[in-house]
Amino acid sequence: xxxxxxxxxxxxxxxxxxxxxxxxxxxxxxxxxxxxxxxxxxxxxxxxxxxxxxxxxxxxxxxxxxxxxxxxxxxxxxxxxxxxxxxxxxxxxxxxxxxxxxxxxxxxxxx
Amino acid sequence: xxxxxxxxxxxxxxxxxxxxxxxxxxxxxxxxxxxxxxxxxxxxxxxxxxxxxxxxxxxxxxxxxxxxxxxxxxxxxxxxxxxxxxxxxxxxxxxxxxxxxxxxxxxxxxxx
Numbered sequence: 001x002x003x004x005x006x007x008x009x010x011x012x013x014x015x016x017x018x019x020x021x022x023x024x025x026x027x028x029x030x031x032x033x034x035x036x037x038x039x040x041x042x043x044x045x046x047x048x049x050x051x052x053x054x055x056x057x058x059x060x061x062x063x064x065x066x067x068x069x070x071x072x073x074x075x076x077x078x079x080x081x082x083x084x085x086x087x088x089x090x091x092x093x094x095x096x097x098x099x100x101x102x103x104x105x106x107x108x109x110x111x
Numbered sequence: 112x113x114x115x116x117x118x119x120x121x122x123x124x125x126x127x128x129x130x131x132x133x134x135x136x137x138x139x140x141x142x143x144x145x146x147x148x149x150x151x152x153x154x155x156x157x158x159x160x161x162x163x164x165x166x167x168x169x170x171x172x173x174x175x176x177x178x179x180x181x182x183x184x185x186x187x188x189x190x191x192x193x194x195x196x197x198x199x200x201x202x203x204x205x206x207x208x209x210x211x212x213x214x215x216x217x218x219x220x221x222x223x
Contacts, residue, residue: 004153033211043154043201043214086153090209098169099212101153 003027006087006102013109019074021105023087026068033099034061034072035086043086046072077109114138115215117202123221130189132218134202136182142205143185144212145169145177147198154201160185161208192222 007022023032034046047054047061049070054061058077063070074081087102114137124130134143145157146169156169158177166177174196176188189196202215 002153031209035214042216043203045211045213048211088154098156099154101155103151103153 002102003091003100004087004089004102006085006105008105009103010106011108013077013107015078015109015111017077017109019077019081019107019109021072021085021087021107023070023072023102024068025070025087025089025100027089028092029065029068029089030092031090032063032070033088033090034070035088037084037086037104039083041083046085074107079109079111082107082109115202115204115213117200117215117218119218120216121219123223124192125223126193127191130192130220130222132187132200132202132220134185134187134215136185136204138204138206138213139182140204140206140213141182142208142212143179144203144205145175145185145187146201146203147171148201148217149198157187157200189220192220194222196220197222 003026005024031050033048035043036046037043049063058075060073084104084106086104088099116135118133144159146154148154155171157171157175158169160166160179178186200218203212205212
């Protein structure tokens with residue numbers, strides 16, 4: 001069983017829609033990361049959070065430590081938001097360098 | 112954007128040949144990482160470095176070695192490339208193990 005599960009695997013939306021991508025994990029963590037990867041492109045760090053909520057432009061990330069769950073929201077989605085969104089967690093204790101990654105959610109936003 | 116470059120960006124090589132990928136950073140970050148990305152898998156850590164000459168294995172280190180003789184350069188070597196090492200390789204850096212990681216543009220390696 002993967003320690004990090006993302007849902008949905010694929011998501012198609014119309015421009016302007018509110019998007020939610022979910023990430024669940026099964027172990028204790030010290031931090032959770034959200035990353036974005038455009039087709040054929042590099043990987044960009046969007047957020048790193050260990051509690052509460054962070055906002056950057058139209059992107060909002062929340063985390064519930066007790067429920068071991070995080071969500072990434074995109075408001076007023078746009079075709080340029082089309083990308084793979086990746087959740088990664090840093091496990092608590094042990095080797096803090098290690099990130100465990102989900103398999104990603106492919107988001108397609110149609111005009 | 113963090114100053115991270117990878118070279119080469121694309122490479123096709125034959126089974127059994129040695130291959131070295133280079134990651135170069137201009138941020139003076141202490142930590143550097145090599146990942147591979149394959150369809151159906153999340154990013155997986157191959158090796159990482161926590162300082163000059165200080166390296167350690169990740170979860171998929173078999174068949175790979177690394178070296179870091181300068182803060183800015185982290186080399187990944189496939190001693191004898193196999194078809195299972197066909198992948199996209201990403202380098203990442205971070206100022207501290209507790210901070211965000213910044214990724215390079217990736218190297219697409221094909222082993223025929």
